[in-house]
Amino acid sequence: MQRTFFESDHEAYRHTVREFLAREVEPHYERWEDDRLVDRSAWLAAGKSGIVGLAVPERFGGSGVSDYRFRCITAEEIARTGTTSFGSGISLQDDVALPYIIDLGTDEQQRRWLPRMAAGDLIGAIAMTEPGTGSDLQGIKTSAVRDGDHWVLNGQKTFITNGIHSDVVIVVVRTDPDAGSRGFSLLVVERDMPGFSRGRKLHKVGLAAQDTAELAFEDVRVPDANLLGTEGKGFVHLMEHLPLERISIAVAAIAAARAAYEWTREYVFERKAFGKPVGDLQNTRFVLAEMLTEIEVTQSHIDQCVLALNAGELTAVDAAKAKWWASELQKRVVDRCVQLHGGYGFMMEYPIGRAFVDSRVQTLYGGTTEVMKEIIGRDIAARPA
Template structure:
């Protein structure tokens, strides 16, 4: 179906991203996969090209255009090339919005030029070993000591933490026995601060190039000047960007589903069994036809949600509906595509195997499918 979401500027940007990925990333991607993370130089290179600074104000070297569609293009082109760009999605779609919304004038002057150029790379640390999605249960604490906070605790499942120069840490700065959500603050911890250490890289089922690490904070002295927003207001801040975070996961789900179908079409047209190509069997035709219809339904729903986000009208319920539907579609499509590859689909040399492994987390992070159903059911008065 014809998409009307993008303008000529977006399509020019798409060509820039596509050319860069084909020239600089695809030829070395297997090296990145073996290393378990992307090289730090990737983000500087993307910054030099203007790919990751589009939303940063012009006065700090960015593009000055807060248009989420540019982020969509990056995800779509990465999926098309069958590559993962480390934690770049988290940096752009999840972390950067906090800086743009909450940084004061001094913080903007310190950090925004690096965010625009790619010299500063970010992560966000919310999840803890004992809390998971229960942000109100955060136990990492920060005690005020003059012009600093003394930060102690640990975080896990931190995407992009391996390379991060700035980490937004959700920490408890006070306790209100009557309100578990009160008393949380956002502190920006800078790489190299004494007591801040990056722990082991977690060995995951999929997304092997997207580093996921543990972080620990042992008496880290964080300047009060490095706090984002007001003290004790973090819970409300964390909820503001959830719609975009969940939409970003849906964008990846649909883009990777399309990549899975495209790769499968190539395979079934080339692969011959019993004297015929796999594409000639009726079951293959029916399976791919059904997947194509389901993908177009997901794409149409997703594009409507993206348009709503760009207009500032996407609410949490519609973001939950979009994430739920698109990620569930992704799970079905990549599974069926792998099946059509036969034994080759189980070999990691084939992109479909990696797409299959990568897809599983889409229904978990950013809020599980079950959490999405809870949000949707509440909107129905249930």
Template sequence: MRESFYQESHDDFRDLARSFVSREVEPNLEKWDEDRLIGREVWRAAAACGLLGLRTPEEYGGAGVPDYRYRCVLTEELSRVGAAAFASSLAINEDIVSGYLINLGSADQQRRWLPGMAEGEVVASIAMSEPGVGSDLRGMSATATRTADGWVLNGAKTFITNGGSSDVVLVAARTGEHEGRPRFSLLLVPTDSPGFSRGRTLRKLGLHAQDTAELFFDDVVVPLDSLVGEQGRGFHHLTHQLPLERLSIAWRGLAGAEAALSWTLDYVRARTAFGQRIIDFQHTRFRLAELVTEVDVTRAYLENLVSRLNAGHLDATTAAKAKWWATELQQRVVTACLQMHGGYGYMDEYPIARAFADARVQTIVGGTTEIMKEIIGRELAAGRST
């Protein structure tokens, strides 16, 4: 018998997370969608419950627990109520920006930003995507020029999660060239910096509560110590952080698929047509059997990768496999589940309708499915992967 992925401490954490989600998240979902913004108070409430800063060292106000399974639990509980927007926004703070600060940030950078993030007072964003560039990060045109006074940043970014509300932005920008190839660096930019401005908060197909914005940098000057990691090594740093980022997206895909199946099973067991329950039709049972099996197999695979991440052995190519597979699975599951709801599946009052729209970005964000396959394919062509 396979050993349980979760232990008693994770079960206790789930009770805490479920109580928080029921009290602070679920009642606010409709309002956040209407406002197209997640209330800042929920960040502080999450921090008060000990749900933020899980990996952040205790000296900076966090829990100092690197075990990613706790983040998996919180993602599942948010997915259970259809809070995909908040789950995604949290991942930027908890899995991405904090990861750069913990692994690459200076002591001063860590002291300045990590406590506020763990307390729910600081919301962060990461700015890589640019207009017209898409997944081609080497095509970035934003520049940061080093001067005696600091870095002077110019350029535009788009599709930035938390971009409309963030207090600090981790920006990728060109800082030079080597042998005709651009070199990138990462800079921390407080959003109250002169020359920084926000453009539109973008209206999206789904994830309406999550503020996604355009950002502009017009001769923004930040101190020399705003550099995160090494100058010119930004692309290397980004690549090093990708396993966690892509596993985070993959787990949201899995959790979203499991939630959709749970809602659908409840629906088809209760709903009747032509004198019998929807689930009593053979086609319904067969389709559900297929979906449940695919989800169970995917969970086993991702659980293995979380264990590898915890042990420090998850590589970028394997994370790319997880990302494309789990997010494409999410598309298949959510689409099939909506179909089983019939006309009600098209109504916003049913969570499956919102999940259908929210899930669509999953195969795009963090690198498209096609980019994931290209990464895997290059490794195969080079004989470095099987």
């Protein structure tokens, strides 16, 4: 099926991304995976090449690009090269942290943070999850109490993407314990604030080079100037921005599924068993046919979701549908591709082996598959009386 989703400008940008990855990422990626940390120099290179901070307005040093198809190009090229740990950090910056500052930040906040984020010199993170609170965001216990023109912040966060490198962390805090969902706010904690510390760099099943960490806040005095958005509307701000985060996961998922399929399609016609290429066995052809069909059908749907996002029409429910379906498809496709690789599929020097461990988190972060189904189910149940 001919895909007509991209235009000439997008394909020109693909060339830029592909050259950047070949020059700045692929030669170093094995070392980063072994070190369990991407070099900060890669972020600076990404800033210079326009790979990060696309949506930052031009007056703050960005490209001012709101067309999410450009981010789709980056996701596809990262999946093609199997450099998923690098892509995860970049996605967190562009699809999660930056939109909060662009949409909610005051002019002073934007002037302070956006130019350096667009340059790759300032790395962002968002701290939602806590040791006892995952997808249930209303269970957050991290709190902040006003003291003059500051907030005194206490609590712990975990599983924080970019947790080690981050220079600015958007922290979801409870500012009014008696206000229910209207008692949350967003505070931006900066790297050197006293009382802010990083725990261990978490040792994950996959995404080895992506720096995921625990964060601790002990009587951190956060100036009122670092309140992001409106006090008490933190939960509303989260709900407004979660569709973008979730569609970004769906885009990465379908890109990864297609990359795994392409590696496998090539491999099975090179590898021989019983005197002929594995790809000439009927079962192999059936598996390839099933995967390609599922990928193309899902790709068509994700493309429509991206166009809806561009038009400002992507709903939280539709984002949830795309996120759970595409991420579960990614897991199924990668698992079948490992099987078709045989024993070599279990070797980390083959990209499919790394794709196998990297894929597992996709149905967990950004809201688990079960939470996505609950969001959809509630919408179904809210039928007119």
